[in-house]
Amino acid sequence: MTERKPTALIADDEPLLREVLRRRLAEAWPALQIVAEARNGREAVEQLEALQPDICFLDVHMPGVSGVEAARRIGRRAHLVFVTAFEQYALQAFEHGVLDYLVKPVTPGRLAETVLRLQERMATAQPVVHSDALLQQLAVQLARAAGVAAPGVEPLRWVRATVGGALRMIPVQAIAYLRADTKYTLVAWNDDDGAAVEAVIRLSLKELLAQLDPSQFAQVHRAVVVNLGAVQRVTRGDNETAEIALKGRPERLPVSRSYLHLFKEM
Template identity: 60%
Template sequence: MSAAASPAPTALIADDEPLLRDSLQRSLALLWPELRVVAQARNGREAVELFELHRPDIAFLDVHMPGVNGMEAARQIARQAQVVFVTAFEEYALQAFERGAIDYLVKPVDEARLADTIGRLKERLAGRPGLGAAHPAALEAVIDELARRMARAPASTVPAGGALAAETGPLQWIRASVGSTLKLIPVDEILFLRSDEKYTLVVTAEGEALIRTPIRELIERLDPQRFVQVHRSVVVNLHAISHVTRGPNETADLHLKARPEVLPVSRSYLHLFRQM
């Protein structure tokens, strides 16, 4: 009789930014299809509650979350599961995690770095029983060190992620950092932008990139003859639109030429398309 198959590993993702949660889940599905993401949390308190409910093998915890932050959540979770911190502040995360008690990823997450992390997680999970860190004292020391570094970090620290690529005038390029790679995205190639509170998803026909620049700052620098805001969280390139369909209650949907997404037009912006 053959041995019973090992249960699929499970994970929880905690981040207050939906774009980051969804992006990490997509990357995990691509690089580790056996892994099941059983829950997504918006803050540390919810992360702990969902962890108690689902008991996943792995917890990906954003360091900066409102209320209970990632480190406070980790103190309650880390001895029961593998913890991976996700942070936008590589400069103080790197040394704090070199001891190896907990792994870390820098936002936006680089898939090559994520693949390395997955390899280490698989090795640790193969050493069951006892999913938690092998050395609790080292684990606590890492969390304490990260907390001290966060407390000392100046408020003006600029996290990694992305930036505008020109100082003045209409934007020509957007710079997006992905791990150790710097991508320069021509503005003319952008089909649309979608944002949450802190990050903006830049979408072209070839792919996507996350930048840590609010969409309101991008709007001020984009050519208004080409880019228009159609929703509080969406800006679209007019040249990328295939057609517009009217919806109920003075709304509409935009269909693109080169992507399957359908973008919402809220009532406040419908007047832009009355002549289309």
């Protein structure tokens, strides 16, 4: 009996990028058959339904139906690999390896790692485990990386915190920064008199970040999110890091190497 060869489709609105990925897949996984190519998410879903490939390589940002939306429609019918122009630091939704990704330009080494993981999953008949909730998380993370609001997510306007035994409703625009504190988050803001105030709330930084307006708030460290309007100056260090000075506050916030791109005009 002839062994069935694995199959895949490639979806990208750039023909040259589809060709590059097809060529590199042929080198990294000769047995893989590319059964279809698509120019957008709608075509990807149509090809999936017609040809039922094992794997879908989906460009995240395509006109019309995006790669993330296409993945939602594909559901668990195929293993997914997202192809994106964003660096690894922006892809927190992939931290646990449930979904795989490739960063453009796709390098042979990174593609070889992805191919190995796909081969292992298919050889052991591991189920496709991504879920709609995980894809929503991915949509939020990628939207933040692009500096736009995620579809279907209303930016947070108020944060509730207990200060001195009293419940305070803190306008989000008044927050200077947020810092992770185990499962909680420290919220720092200035009150009406300009005094620096802090409170700890029972939400994780990750939960809050998904609800913040990405045009106003930016993650600058794995444990710190800053209100860009509260930044007074950014000083670059000697070891590819930086430090943020805030308006009306004494703290200095760290900027890790992965987030220096936010201040590339320095």
